[in-house]
Amino acid sequence: MTALTRDDFLALDAADELAPFREQFVLPDDVIYMDGNSLGVLPRTAAARVQDVVTREWGQDLIKSWNSADWINLPQRVGALIAGLIGTDAANVVAADSTSINLYKLAAAALRMQAPRRKIITELGNFPTDLYVLQGLAEYLDVELVAVPRDQILDVVDEDTALVSLTHVHYKTGVMFDMPSVTKAVQAKGALMLWDLCHSAGALPVRLEDCNADMAIGCGYKYLNGGPGAPAFLYVAARHQAAVQPPLSGWMGHARPFDFTDVYTPAAGITRNLCGTPGVIAMSILEESLKIFAKVDLSLLRKKSQHMGQQFMQLIEQECATYGFTIVSPWDNDMRGSQVSLGHDEGYAIMQALIARGLIGDFRAPEVLRFGLTPLYLRYQDLWDAVAILRDVMESGVWNQEDYKRRSAVT
Numbered sequence: 001m002t003a004l005t006r007d008d009f010l011a012l013d014a015a016d017e018l019a020p021f022r023e024q025f026v027l028p029d030d031v032i033y034m035d036g037n038s039l040g041v042l043p044r045t046a047a048a049r050v051q052d053v054v055t056r057e058w059g060q061d062l063i064k065s066w067n068s069a070d071w072i073n074l075p076q077r078v079g080a081l082i083a084g085l086i087g088t089d090a091a092n093v094v095a096a097d098s099t100s101i102n103l104y105k106l107a108a109a110a111l112r113m114q115a116p117r118r119k120i121i122t123e124l125g126n127f128p129t130d131l132y133v134l135q136g137l138a139e140y141l142d143v144e145l146v147a148v149p150r151d152q153i154l155d156v157v158d159e160d161t162a163l164v165s166l167t168h169v170h171y172k173t174g175v176m177f178d179m180p181s182v183t184k185a186v187q188a189k190g191a192l193m194l195w196d197l198c199h200s201a202g203a204l205p206v207r208l209e210d211c212n213a214d215m216a217i218g219c220g221y222k223y224l225n226g227g228p229g230a231p232a233f234l235y236v237a238a239r240h241q242a243a244v245q246p247p248l249s250g251w252m253g254h255a256r257p258f259d260f261t262d263v264y265t266p267a268a269g270i271t272r273n274l275c276g277t278p279g280v281i282a283m284s285i286l287e288e289s290l291k292i293f294a295k296v297d298l299s300l301l302r303k304k305s306q307h308m309g310q311q312f313m314q315l316i317e318q319e320c321a322t323y324g325f326t327i328v329s330p331w332d333n334d335m336r337g338s339q340v341s342l343g344h345d346e347g348y349a350i351m352q353a354l355i356a357r358g359l360i361g362d363f364r365a366p367e368v369l370r371f372g373l374t375p376l377y378l379r380y381q382d383l384w385d386a387v388a389i390l391r392d393v394m395e396s397g398v399w400n401q402e403d404y405k406r407r408s409a410v411t
Helices: 006-014 017-025 048-057 063-070 071-088 097-112 129-141 150-156 179-186 236-242 271-273 281-291 296-321 345-357 380-396
Strands: 094-096 121-124 143-150 163-169 192-196 215-218 233-236 339-343 362-364 368-372
Touching: 006 271, 006 296, 006 380, 048 063, 048 281, 063 071, 071 094, 071 215, 071 233, 071 271, 071 281, 097 129, 097 192, 097 215, 097 233, 097 271, 121 129, 121 150, 121 345, 129 143, 129 163, 143 150, 150 163, 150 179, 192 233, 215 296, 233 236, 233 271, 236 271, 296 339, 296 380, 345 362, 345 368, 345 380
Parallel strands: 121 143, 121 163, 163 192, 192 215
Antiparallel strands: 094 233, 215 233, 339 368, 362 368
């Protein structure tokens, strides 16, 4: 195989059809940012949007802005923009709450819809909040939660299974489920299928309708660039919406919230899954980022992501083969999300040394260094420079300092 050079990467940037999108985001000059799979970057228009929401819509128009600025319909407007990224209609998605809360809401609703079935199945090693929420729900409702390795999941789905809840792209390894085939197999046993799209939405095309998914959730702060703690979203297939009885039956999910009646009546459609008042400022930032995505060809996004992953892994093998790294993510483009993960026994200290040098990825215990591939603002030349920094950190041994081994609260 011919050795890669920096000129190869510069040539790829010159031919990149997505390159102009980089200018729509704020990126520090001295940073290579490869952590967009954990926190996306700031859309360039977001600060002006927040300024307008705060000073004019809130500061001057005050409560009138629920109507004049249409604050009241922000969850549906933002949901409609997300719908185009996950392969469904606007009427099936709403932005609300956090991923954890939305998982609780939909899993609880699914259990009620599927009674007397009483079993939830998920993946052992799934993202912790998914496991924790499902553990709490199972204990609260006295149902059974079964967590097994991914190659055993379909084997344990039976006539007592109400719901299978899986993360489409694994947060640590980047390994991707075959959504259509898994969904079909789960539904063939009479269970409902719920997908966590936190590492999918905005990173690759998702086609919920094509694979007949029942429910889905996802966050707004990773690939969607909605900011720290951005609102999440949820999806319910149109065929199920009337059957969902929200376990958090809040005011905003009422059929006529401004009638102020004493008895809850769920709204029609996806809106019944709202609960409390939306965070207008946070929702407005997310809307700004999603306006950018509305102009993106998702097939180009995926093609660039796959090629970046392939080039990055090849470069790791070329430049860092002697430093004890293992490539955790699949080489197969069709099985890998938009990240590359490396394993190393000293992964935490190495990542801290990289961050100190301006290469920002992150670490997931016990040994994984994660590098997010965000095609709208990451350049091919950044991949070359990132591996050059990694090689220098390993060659110099600078990572072996006590300061880099001392664990911070967030890794």
